Amino acid sequence: MQGDALQRYTPQLVGAAALLAFVSFWEAAATYKLADPMFISSPSRIASVAAEMWEDPDFWRDVKVSSTEFIWGYLAAIAVGIPLGLAIGWYKRVQYALGPFIDVLNAVPRVTFMPIMVLWFGIGIWSKFAVVFLGAVIPIILSTYAGVRTNEARYLRVAKSFGASQMKTFKSIILPGTAPYIFTGLKYASGRALLGVVVGELYAATAGVGHMIAQAGNAFETDRVFFGVLLFTFTGLVVTTILARIEKRFDRWRPEGAVR
Amino acid sequence: MNSRSIADICRDNERLIIGASAFAAFLVMWEGFSRGWWATLLAPLLGESARALAIKPIFISSPTGVAQQSWTMFAITGEIWPHIAQSGGQLVVGLGAAIVVGVPLGLAAGRYRTFSYILDPFLSALNATPQVAFLPLFVMWIGTGFWMRVLIIFLLAVIPITMNALAAVRTVDPRLLKVASSFGATELHTFRTIIAPSALPFILSGMRLAVGRSMIGIVVAELYGSATGIGIMINMAGASFDTDKVFVGVLVIVIAGLLMTEGLRAIERRFDGWRPAIGDNM
Incomplete structure (x- = not known):
């Protein structure tokens, strides 16, 4: 029985051991001066900086600014992206009209527009909001659109035969069939939104965790830089894990053999 | 049967026609904002507030400005x-x-x-x-x-x-x-x-x-x-x-x-x- 349990958790155990080895090697390299700790920092230094910053009100202000940018930009992208994706998927002519713009925006990293956003909205919170929104809205539109397009033609035909209204068809067939795709889009979009926060704050900002990283970098405070990077890693992991769970939950709704 | 009506041709190329017109409309809107066309056009209707529709080219540039600049730079x-x-x-x-x-x-x-x-x-x-x-x-x-x-x-x-x-x-x-x-x-x-x-x-x-x-x-x-x-x-x-x-x-x-x-x-x-x-x- 014990062997079974061991076998079951092998991936986690090996993974944890590898992480532990990495962290110990890092710490050792800094302690025995294999590399200058000023450049590579060390896990214990990062931990002590983390404890220090926990008490620092400036740090919490940075966190608040970054999360405000992230949350509002992301929510705005959801509020615009889902209806737009549904409209593009449902009405052929809307797709013809908006398709070229979305394709072009999809081909370029939206962070390219950062200088223009700063020009329009200044270096405060609004330019980051705009770049987070732009980054997140495109994947949401595209996957919602893909979801509508993969709805089962059979169901649609049945609905039509029985004279279902557009509203009814939409509510009982399109929306449930599209939900899993929307959540996939939301998962991708969260990564894009986080990227927007980082780039926006590195580019020009007065506050935020990205701004903190940039300043710490200029001052050669490597421990702080690493702490900031780890904070983003942690946020990214938490957000994607939650969204992946939700996505999985709705996976059963995905229409099978979906071709129209 | 040898000549198809214009309506047929339009229907067959609907995608291209709608896409291209949307894009053209976007460019015209953009140029219009930067040159103040819309401000002039709507001034009789909106009065003073129409001036907000003329946006300085340093903020939004313009399609012709971008084309000219590309030509220069390339x-x-x-x-x-x-x-x-x-x-x-x-x-x-x-x-x-x-x-x-x-x-x-x-x-x-x-x-x-x-x-x-x-x-x-x-x-x-x-x-x-x-x-x-x-x-x-x-x-x-x-x-x-x-x-x-x-x-x-x-x-x-x-x-x-x-x-x-x-x-x-x-x-x-x-x-x-x-x-x-x-x-x-x-x-x-x-x-x-x-x-x-x-x-x-x-x-x-x-x-x-x-x-x-x-x-x-x-x-x-x-x-x-x-x-x-x-x-x-x-x-x-x-x-x-x-x-x-x-x-x-x-x-x-x-x-x-x-x-x-x-x-x-x-x-x-x-x-x-x-x-x-x-x-x-x-």
């Missing part, structure tokens, strides 16, 4: 070419390194289970981090030059390439692998004749994703430093309110991105037949 002064060469060079080196490292790493992790257990936590963590957050760290380590930018492009590109190569090995038909091992094929032989061909289409998809990521690298890495490069050109033009130039740079990136992803998509389609059919491997 054909007359030629000042854009060094920027393109510099950024292109970084892209090629960074992306090349990402392929050289990512493909074998992903293939190995896909083939050897224990190795994938080791690699997985690092790969997931890096994938969840917006990798550009490492930028200040890289600047501290190796300065703001060519290699820093190559490093950030490499980091952005290597993750999708590795992950796709890993997933690719998992889709190989297990029957073929069993046959190979029954007949005593060497590991190298199995890789060359079974794994590599069926993994190729997935690896190409990974590269297409990586190209998109590395364009982010071009723009973001060039936030630092002050030599040549498209990203730097955009930033400097933005800082000096030279909006036409900003849009020329954005346009170059749009076109480069479209060309590269479409090119890779064409190669992908060429090798699509090599993709193992899903559900065929039972």
Whole structure:
């Protein structure tokens, strides 16, 4: 029985051991001066900086600014992206009209527009909001659109035969069939939104965790830089894990053999 | 029957007609805002408040302004070419390194289970981090030059390439692998004749994703430093309110991105037949 349990958790155990080895090697390299700790920092230094910053009100202000940018930009992208994706998927002519713009925006990293956003909205919170929104809205539109397009033609035909209204068809067939795709889009979009926060704050900002990283970098405070990077890693992991769970939950709704 | 009515032709090309008109309408709107057409046109209706519809060209530029500036920069002064060469060079080196490292790493992790257990936590963590957050760290380590930018492009590109190569090995038909091992094929032989061909289409998809990521690298890495490069050109033009130039740079990136992803998509389609059919491997 014990062997079974061991076998079951092998991936986690090996993974944890590898992480532990990495962290110990890092710490050792800094302690025995294999590399200058000023450049590579060390896990214990990062931990002590983390404890220090926990008490620092400036740090919490940075966190608040970054999360405000992230949350509002992301929510705005959801509020615009889902209806737009549904409209593009449902009405052929809307797709013809908006398709070229979305394709072009999809081909370029939206962070390219950062200088223009700063020009329009200044270096405060609004330019980051705009770049987070732009980054997140495109994947949401595209996957919602893909979801509508993969709805089962059979169901649609049945609905039509029985004279279902557009509203009814939409509510009982399109929306449930599209939900899993929307959540996939939301998962991708969260990564894009986080990227927007980082780039926006590195580019020009007065506050935020990205701004903190940039300043710490200029001052050669490597421990702080690493702490900031780890904070983003942690946020990214938490957000994607939650969204992946939700996505999985709705996976059963995905229409099978979906071709129209 | 020999002549089709105009209505028929319109119906057949609906997509093109609607798309092109929407695009043309966008350009006219844009030009109109920058030249104050709308302000003049609606002044009798709206009175004083119509003036808000005339937006200064330093904020929004204009299609003709961008066209003129592109002509100047490409054909007359030629000042854009060094920027393109510099950024292109970084892209090629960074992306090349990402392929050289990512493909074998992903293939190995896909083939050897224990190795994938080791690699997985690092790969997931890096994938969840917006990798550009490492930028200040890289600047501290190796300065703001060519290699820093190559490093950030490499980091952005290597993750999708590795992950796709890993997933690719998992889709190989297990029957073929069993046959190979029954007949005593060497590991190298199995890789060359079974794994590599069926993994190729997935690896190409990974590269297409990586190209998109590395364009982010071009723009973001060039936030630092002050030599040549498209990203730097955009930033400097933005800082000096030279909006036409900003849009020329954005346009170059749009076109480069479209060309590269479409090119890779064409190669992908060429090798699509090599993709193992899903559900065929039972």
